[in-house]
Amino acid sequence: MKARLPKGYSNSGGANNIQQLARQAQKLQDDMEAASAELEGKEYEATAGGGAVKVTVTGKMELTKIDIQPEVVDPEDVEMLADLVMAAANEALRAASKEKEEKMDTISGGLNIPGMF
Numbered sequence: 001m002k003a004r005l006p007k008g009y010s011n012s013g014g015a016n017n018i019q020q021l022a023r024q025a026q027k028l029q030d031d032m033e034a035a036s037a038e039l040e041g042k043e044y045e046a047t048a049g050g051g052a053v054k055v056t057v058t059g060k061m062e063l064t065k066i067d068i069q070p071e072v073v074d075p076e077d078v079e080m081l082a083d084l085v086m087a088a089a090n091e092a093l094r095a096a097s098k099e100k101e102e103k104m105d106t107i108s109g110g111l112n113i114p115g116m117f
Contacts, residue, residue, distance in 0.1 A: 046091035055088035
């Protein structure tokens with residue numbers, strides 16, 4: 001028995017649809033790669049302790065600079081200084097990650113494609 005296609009349905013455009021889908025996927029990937037390269041070149045700063053510690057990271061999630069105000073360097077309380085550095089670094093990394101996620105969501109329309117970014 002042969003299956004019948006619904007009225008108005010044609011299988012003749014299948015190859016064209018696949019090619020169009022492939023072009024759209026390639027454009028999406030190109031747009032994401034361009035956005036990713038742009039974001040990797042950006043720098044993100046965050047502070048902790050009211051500006052006592054300032055950290056700079058790149059869009060590649062690499063720590064590039066730490067500024068520490070001399071008045072917070074207390075040999076008796078090194079743990080507090082370490083906490084401030086960690087807090088500032090984590091905040092800068094969150095900012096970089098959030099911007100990348102938002103940019104990629106804008107490009108992909110919220111579509112989550114594993115391995116694309």
